[in-house]
């Protein structure tokens with residue numbers, strides 16, 4: 755028996771997180787897929803087995819929508835002298851913040867509980883500040899992050915891979 759890895763699938767809303775889980779699970783009925791933001795509203799667990807062996811727990815998560823708001827909250831209410839995990843924990847235990855940033859809190863809580871995260875990117879999008887803010891708050895959870903590009907057809911990934919490399923994310927799929 756191996757201990758299953760737990761892997762959170764995270765990213766901006768409508769980037770194809772639930773679709774990626776469907777592909778990995780070979781299950782076209784998993785979750786809800788729609789071309790609209792905020793389709794997935796809760797964390798959903800799925801397990802990949804090899805016979806009797808449980809290999810990977812996958813967690814689908816709601817899309818990040820206001821990482822900038824979360825980062826503003828963290829910068830205002832927590833100390834830069836605390837480490838990222840401490841600051842995220844303060845955010846997660848704050849009732850008001852939890853209420854205002856409900857979806858983001860679900861994502862961060864799941865990343866904190868997982869062994870690693872896949873960060874799904876819509877490669878058609880330019881590298882906007884909101885995506886940088888997402889990677890900043892995710893990095894504070896101190897878990898390995900694997901960037902996964904979606905919608906890659908005819909897209910030049912250079913701007914994205916440069917930005918990821920500056921954040922020591924040198925490997926991507």
Ligand SMILES: Nc1nc2c(ncn2[C@@H]2O[C@H](COP(=O)(O)OP(=O)(O)OP(=O)(O)O)[C@@H](O)[C@H]2O)c(=O)[nH]1
Pocket residue numbers: 766767768769770771772773774786787788789790791792793794795815816817818904905
């Ligand atoms: N053509 C194409 N469409 C895709 C692909 N992946 C996702 N989509 C479409 O993109 C839209 C969003 O997909 P979802 O899987 O619901 O995205 P999500 O990230 O889970 O969205 P939220 O739960 O709202 O955060 C849907 O219309 C999907 O059919 C892909 O690889 N190719």
Ligand SMILES: [Mg+2]
Pocket residue numbers: 771772773785786787793794814815816817
């Ligand atoms: Mg979804």
